[in-house]
Amino acid sequence: MFSKFKRTNSNNDETNQLDLNNIPNHIAIIMDGNGRWAQRKHLPRVAGHREGMQTVKKITVAASNLGIKVLSLYAFSTENWKRPNDEVNYLMQLPINFFQTFVPDLIKNNVKVMVMGDISKLPEGTQKAVYDAIEQTAGCTGMVLNFALNYGGRIEIVEAAKQAAMEVSDGKIEVDQIDENLLSSLMMTGSLAEFEDPELLIRTSGEQRISNFMLWQLAYSEFVFVDEHWPDFDDDSLKNAIISYQGRHRRFGGLDKK
Numbered sequence: 001m002f003s004k005f006k007r008t009n010s011n012n013d014e015t016n017q018l019d020l021n022n023i024p025n026h027i028a029i030i031m032d033g034n035g036r037w038a039q040r041k042h043l044p045r046v047a048g049h050r051e052g053m054q055t056v057k058k059i060t061v062a063a064s065n066l067g068i069k070v071l072s073l074y075a076f077s078t079e080n081w082k083r084p085n086d087e088v089n090y091l092m093q094l095p096i097n098f099f100q101t102f103v104p105d106l107i108k109n110n111v112k113v114m115v116m117g118d119i120s121k122l123p124e125g126t127q128k129a130v131y132d133a134i135e136q137t138a139g140c141t142g143m144v145l146n147f148a149l150n151y152g153g154r155i156e157i158v159e160a161a162k163q164a165a166m167e168v169s170d171g172k173i174e175v176d177q178i179d180e181n182l183l184s185s186l187m188m189t190g191s192l193a194e195f196e197d198p199e200l201l202i203r204t205s206g207e208q209r210i211s212n213f214m215l216w217q218l219a220y221s222e223f224v225f226v227d228e229h230w231p232d233f234d235d236d237s238l239k240n241a242i243i244s245y246q247g248r249h250r251r252f253g254g255l256d257k258k
Ligand code: FPP
Pocket: 031, 032, 033, 034, 035, 036, 037, 049, 052, 053, 056, 074, 075, 076, 080, 091, 094, 095, 098, 147, 230
């Protein structure tokens, strides 16, 4: 079967070796399954989010050690506000806990924090934690850890289109100058320049959807779906997802080179 969207269990690829010369520059992850992980253990859903935060720490260090340039993590979508208040409040507290405990490790690993999404709608304490972390890691030159917080892929495209329209109405550009490069630069990943598009998207927990995540940037990405819930995802799961990516033939709509 020629399915690009092949499901990959983390142990499937153990026989294959990781090719350190073909590590994707940008990996995006939809960290799904925290709630189900907790339910399975008869714990409240938020216990899954707490454990999920620990996984974020482990995977950040693992990704940085592998030489990945950008790790984009879907932490809170524009749709997640529909969850019960208690859960939303807990999720809003997580970045505060995360940065309070982890900024020294981020600096030690030369990791720079970046955030995409409408931060202005987050509680003040969460905004402050985010801005402090961005400032504290501003001098780091290694991997960019890009959190999507109150992020939606469609609204990102709408905002970029509005910005382009404004540039036309202000007489800065002609309509004909609106092209893919211009829109890419107007996306929230614009500052990542050549690393703005993930080569690999990973989604945990068995679901095979992109749920409004990086719709523009994922146009040519390889998708790897794993059955593990996010709190169970570990360094080996990451390596196996990359091995799976390395087995794909990326043609960008063209043909294989002879
Ligand atoms: C999806 O699982 C997960 C989320 C909506 C939250 C993701 C947040 C973390 C992993 C915590 C780390 C965050 C930071 C900022 C360090 P789900 O709740 O939808 O799981 P389910 O589908 O099993 O219910």
